[in-house]
Amino acid sequence: MRFQKLTAAVLALLASAPALAQEEEKLVTVSGSVGLVSDYRFRGVSQTDKEMGIQGGITLGHASGFYVGTWGSNLAGWGTFGGSNTELDIFGGYKVQFGEGMALDAGLTWYMYPGGADKTDFAELYAKLSGAVGPVNLLGGVAYAPKQQALGRWYFSGASAATGVFDAPGDKEDNLYIWADISSTIPDTPITLKGHIGYSDGNSGLGPNGTSVAPTGKYVDWLVGVDFAVPTTPLTVGVAYVDTNITKAESAYLLPNFSSTKNGSSIASGKVVLSLTAAF
DSSP, X not given: OHHHHHHHHHHHHHHHHHHHHHHHHXXXXXXXXXXXXXXXXXXXXXXXXXXXXXXXXXEEEETTSEEEEEEEEEOBGGGGTTTOOEEEEEEEEEEEXXXXXXXXXEEEEEEEOTTSOTTOOEEEEEEEEEEEETTEEEEEEEEEEEEEGGGSOOBSSHHHHHHTOOSSTTOOEEEEEEEEEEEEEOTTSSEEEEEEEEEEEOOSSBOTTSOOSSTTSEEEEEEEEEEEEOTTSSEEEEEEEEEESOOHHHHGGXXXXXXXXXXXXXXXXXXXXXXXXXXX
């Protein structure tokens, strides 16, 4: 009798296993993307020496709202942070939905440059509030990186960096970035119009590896563009005009660091950037 009861219990457990597995699958979601860009612009400034970038990322999200993920891109020129040719971001946070279509998202991003110097990596806290007004999607965000060596003003100018002699070794600075995004899909079409504006306030010199997250200290970047979602595919084709208000005169003291290694042109001037992204 006990054997029959035990057998029945085992069979019941096996029968319920698929349902339990399906329930578990709903608790954790996996999303991500891979893509190509004609120029990787980070807050308006080229990180690939005005050349193509290959990028991709993956995020694991839990039904509770917590998530973790990673994202990476190749680098060149200004963006290499001490010799590394790769940026690898690790992030985690919590997103909560409230109201009608509104969401608050807060977390931390760890910027890593594998193969670079020890003082290149830095952490940045962020918070984003998103919502919709009719067909228009809105997002406002703030990112703050506390004082760290990677953000410090070790060189006061590009000339100092060229000599390799630090002006203020060990200096630590913080960085603030505030931005707003807007987008809207044209009804009955796969076309989305988008815009972005951001403001940076940080180190006005060069960090321990001759770069800075906020070139010239304070500046504004912006973007206007169009995305086309290719029907029946996970592909999106994008075109955007990216620019900053950093002038050649304002950034002259950062030269030769703050320029293309190919021809010395500005890496913060306006440019049309093309992209092809596959989401999953």
